[in-house]
Amino acid sequence: MQRYPGHVPLNTFQRLFLFASSGIAAYISPRRADLVATFGEMTSQPFFARRLKKQMLSDPVGRELLREKPRITSKTLNLDYLRSLPSNTLGNEYVQWLDKENVSPDTRLPVRFIDDPDEAYVIQRYRECHDFYHAIAGLPVVMEGEVAVKMFEFANLGIPMTGLAAISEPFKLPKSMQKRLFDIYLPWAVYNGFKAKCLLNVYWEKELERDANELRKELGISLPPDMRAMRATRAMRPKRVVRNVIRPDSDPIYEKSN
């Protein structure tokens, strides 16, 4: 029985099959966003989505979100208005970040395989907020930044998919980047992820006009060293960077042009 628009109910066998096949496929081709998203859904059930839902139910803002189920798209967010906000605001930092990274909030895949409508929303919300995590951490969408954000998310939310990505991906990077990750960004991500308030319980849409640093302080996040600046000074450009690819998806574990 379909329980929300777009829901695809599965039986146990289909579930197992999808779990195994999407897992293997996502590992082989992490650029296939649909596979990654599917594997993410398969691994977050039944325990992790449920745990996140519980975390949201335990918090007044989390409950408000579950009640209103707001979506983040370029229609629900007025990007031009965000561009007009003072540069220290969250909204302006976010849109600057979107512009700089050349991404849009409309690229999130809808959740399909999670049965409970609340749990489906929790995972949907997590996907749609991903760019806010990048913005609040000031980390770029390049593979290195992506790994750090994944680790940050994993420490903060415990979604298994993000943890898997964060530990499997660094080894595909050049040594010097690995070193930077292990010395600076992963420790930062683990420490801040654990320390910060549960980021799913942030109503980002209502914080857009707030001073970003003030919000970071409130959430318990400190900014890491500027990764872009570091990459530039070290002039470390990995050979495997994929250029000029339109980013098609939600949680790409691949390099993006900039």
Next chain:
Amino acid sequence: MLRFRRLVHTAIKKDILVVGGGPAGLSLVTALKNSALTRHLDVAVVDGQPIVERLGNWAANNKTTEFENRVISVTPGSVSFLEKIGAWENVVHERTLAYDEMMIWDGESGARIEFDAFDSATGTVATMIENSNVQQALLNTGNTRDTVIQAQVEKIHTVNGLPTVKLNNGIEIEARLLVGADGQNSPVRQFAGITTEGWDYSRHGVVATMHLEFDDFKQTAYQRMLKTGPLAFLPLPNATATLVWSTYPERAQWLKQLEPQAFTAMVNAGVRLDMADLDYLHSLDPKNTDEIIYEVTWRLNTLDEDDTLPTRVESIVPKSVASFPLKLRQADEYISERVALVGDAAHATHPLTGQGLNMGQRDVAALVAALELAVSRGLDIGSLDALEPYPRRAYLQNQLLLGVNDSLYKLYSTDCEPIVRLRTLGVQVLNKLGFVKNKLVEMAD
């Protein structure tokens, strides 16, 4: 009364003096008076409460009043004992409900186990009955009522080798056998110097009488195992049910502060919502009725209707909300020279499986059997020789039940994921094994 007053300075002599006119004490007296072997014994029961005045005409006065909150579940074993001693026929039957199914489910995983008694001899798992209904039935059986003395026990001491009880009306009574049926803080037990083992659960049981949205066609007792303790939802006649919700003391306090409508919402939440919702609701101001109702209504509306769960509560009887601390206690001995303990004086358990009263009935049956044997052999009824068969029959069985109750309680008072998964698996397997379940039901009886 006058008769006693003349005897102020000389103690009245009784064969058996029972302290405590609760269900245990009254059934002991009734059983002794019912047995051909022990009928001749001079027996009295003292209680500080005006039980005769309050309960003597209870049947006539309580045709239509609300159900009281102290409702207990009596097993078929207890019912047949009460039948045997002639008390069951005096019960107001319209105010009892025999249920034939029991459903217990895991508050974390939702895994459930169902027991039914369709194949058993009586066709019932147990019968829900008000404490007062049991007491009044006993009082009105034989001449039990005439053995009751209303007075508070002030002091117990030994005079000429016999336990002697001093009452607050000045009367002293000495007895060849002193029975403590005087509840959890048993003065008799303290007099006998009998220590107890056990612990407090640091949980309180919140009780209430509830009106349901409609009369359920099934007669089922429900228990939801929450990490804070079990929530029991037990059926009564006429779309009514009784609640025993064991939870943290501060939460019990919080629940007691609620307005009736908010309490009603919280019970519906306790039966259906996620523990995270309950945690959140408990963080709200108990006087903020609107917010509590709003939050509960919203969450309930997100759920699919599940008619295997208890019918929703429409309202509660406002003055019926009360709470009591939960303990596990077992006296180290049930007897000592000229003293025997029965009922809550001897043991107290978590109300998880509703055994509080039934264990007391079994004690009484075992003690009466021992006394019958003693009389037929010409033994002194207060001697250890006479009393010894009683604990031999009752102690170990009670210990076992207390142990089972306690382990069940501990197993369910966690939301730790691996344990939830294990117990869920265990319950799913158990639920398929009919013969094991039947054995469990028999054991509880």
